Amino acid sequence: MTDTVDNPFFARLWSRMSTREPESIRKLRRENLVGLSGRVLEVGAGTGTNFAFYPATVTQVVAIEPERRLAVIARQAAHEASVPITVSTDTVEKYQAGDPFDAVVCSLVLCSVDDPDGVLRQLFSMLRPGGELRYLEHVASTGPREQxxxxxxxxxxxxxxxxxxxxxxxxxxxxxxxxxxxxxxREWMMPAWVPLPVSETAIGRAVRPG
Ligand SMILES: C[S@@+](CC[C@H](N)C(=O)[O-])C[C@H]1O[C@@H](n2cnc3c(N)ncnc32)[C@H](O)[C@@H]1O
Structure with missing residues (x-):
């Protein structure tokens, strides 16, 4: 089980990168959250870039961000958000959920957890039947980009x-x-010709069957 996340170099880099995101990525973030309602769990919230995009129908967001430098920034973003957001510094693996959530949000995080299969089974169990996983994740490509x-x-x-x-x-x-x-x-975060391994992105909704 992953107990802690401590990435000083990445935290510095991500806190800069997340303030300079192009509108094309922000548009995908907005789309990933549209129509959500009730209690939402956000996994690996980073600096809280998604927080401004939660619709007013969301009554509570529990945001998990175990990298403490990023959690400090996420808490500031939570204060400025228009829906109630609390930030926990547990890892998702350690987080003890109480009541089931109406939705879980993962954006650019399932690439970073040690055991994505285990985390997804855990998230499935934390959702109410009929609850939704919203995801925006860069994914495995085929062809030359796969190499x-x-x-x-x-x-x-x-x-x-x-x-x-x-x-x-x-x-x-x-x-x-x-x-x-x-x-x-599928969407491209960068133009497809840019030789970056993280360009091809999946955006989607997945439901825990009722
Ligand atoms: C690339 S950042 C993305 C941040 C944010 N989701 C976004 O869309 O901007 C990945 C985040 O996942 C967090 N993370 C990594 N391992 C984690 C874990 N085991 N549990 C929860 N969050 C984790 C990192 O600290 C980091 O903030």
Missing amino acids: LQKIADATLWPRLLGNCHTHRDTERSILDAGFEVSDAR
Whole structure:
């Protein structure tokens, strides 16, 4: 079980990068949260970039962010949000849920947890029947970019970038955890010609069957 997350270099980098996101990514963040209501769990909230985009129908967000430097920034973002948000510094693996959530939000985080299959099974169990997982995650590509991802994952990328793994079949893991994907598509975070291993992104909704 992952007890702590301590990534000073990544925290510094991410706190800068997240203030400079292009509108194309913000648009996807907004879309990922549209129509949510009730109690929401957000996993690995980073600096709280999603917080401004929660609709007023959300009554409470529990945001988990175990990297303490990022959690400090997320708490500031929580104060400025228009819905009530609390930030916990537990890892998702350690977090003890009480009542089931109406929705779980994962954005750019399932690449970074040690055991995505285990975490997705845990998130499934934390949702009420009929509850939704909303995800915005970069995913494994095919063709030449697949090779780039495998090289990145075997070298410095995860060590420098907060345990980010680029060649994960996250949508397969979502299905294997028991979710039913109700709506999903692929998007490019950067233009497809940019040789980055994290460009191809899945955005979707998956339901815990009732
Ligand atoms: C790439 S950042 C994305 C942050 C945010 N979700 C966003 O969309 O901007 C990944 C985040 O996941 C967090 N994280 C990594 N391992 C985690 C774990 N085991 N439990 C919860 N969060 C974790 C990191 O601290 C980091 O803030």
